[in-house]
Amino acid sequence: MIQRRKTRRIEVGDIAIGGDSLISVQSMTNTDTRDVESTVTQIHRLESAGCEIVRIAVPDTEAADKVAAIKKRTTIPIIADIHFDYRLALKSLDGGVDCLRINPGNIGSREKVAKVVAAAKDRGVPIRIGVNAGSLEKGLEEKMGSTPAAMVESAKRHIGILEDLQFFDIKISLKASEVLETLEAYRMLAKEVDYPFHIGISEAGTLASGTIKSSVGLGILLSEGLGDTLRVSLSADPVEEVRVGFGILKSLGLRERGINLTSCPTCSRQEINVISLAREVEEALATVKVPLHVAVMGCVVNGPGEAKKADIAVCGGKGIGVLYRNGEILRKVKREDLISELLKEIGLMVGEKG
Numbered sequence: 487m488i489q490r491r492k493t494r495r496i497e498v499g500d501i502a503i504g505g506d507s508l509i510s511v512q513s514m515t516n517t518d519t520r521d522v523e524s525t526v527t528q529i530h531r532l533e534s535a536g537c538e539i540v541r542i543a544v545p546d547t548e549a550a551d552k553v554a555a556i557k558k559r560t561t562i563p564i565i566a567d568i569h570f571d572y573r574l575a576l577k578s579l580d581g582g583v584d585c586l587r588i589n590p591g592n593i594g595s596r597e598k599v600a601k602v603v604a605a606a607k608d609r610g611v612p613i614r615i616g617v618n619a620g621s622l623e624k625g626l627e628e629k630m631g632s633t634p635a636a637m638v639e640s641a642k643r644h645i646g647i648l649e650d651l652q653f654f655d656i657k658i659s660l661k662a663s664e665v666l667e668t669l670e671a672y673r674m675l676a677k678e679v680d681y682p683f684h685i686g687i688s689e690a691g692t693l694a695s696g697t698i699k700s701s702v703g704l705g706i707l708l709s710e711g712l713g714d715t716l717r718v719s720l721s722a723d724p725v726e727e728v729r730v731g732f733g734i735l736k737s738l739g740l741r742e743r744g745i746n747l748t749s750c751p752t753c754s755r756q757e758i759n760v761i762s763l764a765r766e767v768e769e770a771l772a773t774v775k776v777p778l779h780v781a782v783m784g785c786v787v788n789g790p791g792e793a794k795k796a797d798i799a800v801c802g803g804k805g806i807g808v809l810y811r812n813g814e815i816l817r818k819v820k821r822e823d824l825i826s827e828l829l830k831e832i833g834l835m836v837g838e839k840g
């Protein structure tokens with residue numbers, strides 16, 4: 487059982503972060519925020535995949551002007567990602583965003599920071615401080631190098647600015663593209679503050695390599711109880727980020743959602759085509775929300791054992807597949823009918839679990 491770090495609870499729209507709340511899964515749109523239509527379409531796709539909070543980049547006034555229109559047509563909480571320009575933060579708040587990602591130390595004068603903080607406070611909107619090893623303050627990097635200690639120092643400076651203004655609705659991320667650096671930074675800061683952590687491995691890579699890096703990094707942090715919300719960064723369709731994020735949480739028993747697939751690696755004993763069947767099952771059930779354990783096993787060596795643990799299972803037999811439900815044999819099915827029969831049973835089960 488994972489003991490989660492005790493953190494302060496904040497709210498991003500209707501999603502709680504920290505405290506006893508579930509670890510939420512975020513992603514970020516990669517559309518042009520000025521293009522409302524594509525951004526809204528992508529947010530809807532992300533939401534269908536299970537994304538709970540979405541971040542949009544707000545690089546200029548034109549993008550900030552579109553925030554209200556995007557908010558009007560979407561329901562999940564939206565975070566505006568802003569660098570430097572406090573006016574974009576104010577405009578985004580006017581547009582109804584649910585959280586700001588902005589580093590107060592980068593905004594400029596205290597007066598500008600105070601304006602953003604007052605506006606955020608008025609609306610009950612939290613601020614995420616996002617420290618990235620690749621973009622540390624110049625002086626700090628010269629003094630300490632691009633190290634975990636420098637990342638923590640940077641975070642503490644930004645936190646100090648907000649706390650001086652009596653603002654405590656904060657979450658923090660400390661991202662590096664190297665797993666070990668990221669781990670070290672979060673571990674260090676965890677000893678000093680109780681603000682919730684947004685965790686992620688920055689610029690993790692493509693779907694395959696980024697999934698590996700993120701699973702290792704986030705898996706270790708989560709197993710140590712660190713992390714209240716997460717984003718997997720991939721050079722891929724952001725929907726994949728959501729799938730991988732949930733996959734990591736499900737693997738550690740921290741969330742339950744949709745299909746948990748067990749499938750065998752296949753060998754010369756296989757009697758059904760496990761690789762294509764498992765892929766078809768995964769694709770067909772990608773949008774199912776209720777937790778469902780499905781096993782696809784190639785033969786009777788390990789098949790029945792795994793079937794016992796699964797809600798629904800199929801095991802290969804001589805020229806047929808055997809369907810199981812809750813460990814009990816349901817019926818034998820011809821190879822050509824296997825996928826449709828399996829999906830029919832799963833459909834029934836999803837309906838019952840509702």
Ligand code: SF4
Nearest residue numbers: 750752753756784785
């Ligand atoms: S379940 Fe059967 S087919 Fe699959 S890997 Fe094990 S022995 Fe091979």
